[in-house]
Amino acid sequence: MQLNPAFPAVDPIPLPAPIWLLKLLYIVTLALHFVAVEMLLGGLLLAVLLSLFRRSPASMVTARALARRLTVVMTFVINLAVPPLLFAQVLYGRALYTSSVLIGLYWISIIGLLMLTYWLLYQFSARLEAGRSAWWIGLIAWLLAGSIARLLSTNMTLMLRPEVWRQMYSASAAGRFLPTGDPTLEPRWLLMLAGGLFIGGLWMVYLAARSTFTAEEKQFVAGIGGKVAAVFGIVYLAAGLWAAHVQPEVVKAGLAGHGIYSFYKFAGFAGYGWLALVAVAVLLGAVAGFAKIAAGWLAWAAVLVAVLTEIMFTVYRDGVRDLILLSKGYDVWNRVVVTNWSVVLLFLALFVAGLGVIAWLVSVVARAKKVMEGAATL
Ligand code: HEM
Helix, strand or coil: CCCCCCCCCCCCCCECCCHHHHHHHHHHHHHHHHHHHHHHHHHHHHHHHHHHCCCCHHHHHHHHHHHHHHHHHHHHHHHCCHHHHHHHHHHHHHHHHHHHHHCHHHHHHHHHHHHHHHHHHHHHHHHHHCCCCCHHHHHHHHHHHHHHHHHHHHHHHHCCCHHHHHHHHHHCCCCCCCCCCCCCHHHHHHHHHHHHHHHHHHHHHHHCCCCCCCHHHHHHHHHHHHHHHHHHHHHHHHHHHHHHHCCCHHHHHHHHCCCCCCHHHHHHHHHHHHHHHHHHHHHHHHHHHHHCCCCHHHHHHHHHHHHHHHHHHHHHHHHHHHHHHHHCCCCCCCCCECCCHHHHHHHHHHHHHHHHHHHHHHHHHHHCCCCCCCCCCC
8 A cells, every 4th residue: 555645754763662562552551541531521520410410418429529539530631641642653653743733723722721621620629519509610621621532533533634634734834724524533522422421430330339428328329320331331332333333444344354463353353342341331330320239349340341441442443543544555563663672671660660659659548547528628
């Protein structure tokens, strides 16, 4: 396949690590970014709805419990976003830099939108703690987070369309226009939004088992969370099937075929893995939701299924991108690699040490004195 001439020339500096390693690190870190993003998008909307329709004291306690955690979740959204961004730039720079420049004005606005969302999350939580009306602040934060997601989906789909780059650049060199006419954008964005409520529901199934809720609150949290996970798991499945259906033929054929050891085939299997895991999560959600069970085993099963679902989704999504780029002559596996092992080993050591520090932080939080969620803090 001939390389589409819109791709800029390859950087003469070779890659400093094997492509499989860069891809592995990219997929692991991006999947964790997605878990955090979905917790933010779903958890925030659930907290807004619970505080808007304050049906019972338990609904306000739950809204506050979610809101309190969202500012922390946001730190994970951002910190787990930087590593995959760096790996994506190394592997797909010629496509990703080009599309980022083409929507430059919007792309750079993400920084401002992000800061505003973050600030609003603190306002949302503080107002809930003070017993003041807060749902509208949370809603604005959710709309902003949803538009950040939209811009990311826009860029990640535009990077796959070198055929429209030249015309977009002629229309504006200042990055003033957003692309149009891509049938994959809408389902892809909606998939992430539906995934938010799905993962948000599973997050509540996890929270329901915390000892900081009273027995009555636990039942409430498990009941709502489980039902939301079950219902939006089905919506998530439907959106996923839609997103897969609108992919070009070359992707569908590629994910089903190729040699036995090909990454593309592996990504195709990950798609089935994703389907199976979401189905399992729907069942888990239904059990927790309708029987109102708040149990440790359900909590950890929900966490496990949520993380595995996002890993499968990320692998599948990566296969889709690689196949589209390949059909336009861009083979991500075809790069000059001169591995700098000392740097790679140093990176891996720091990566493991970083994970260790996070584990230690989590253990400190877990050992901290417990305050009941319903206790007034202001
Ligand atoms: C509220 C904040 C954020 C939200 C809601 C969000 C949401 C998303 C969504 C929906 C996608 C998937 C897009 C698609 O493929 O259709 C995505 C991918 C991604 N996001 Fe985020 N994101 C946020 C913040 C960030 C930040 C601050 C960064 C960078 C520092 C970032 C880096 C990335 C990267 C690298 C990808 C994947 C790129 C790839 O496909 O290689 N995100 N994000």
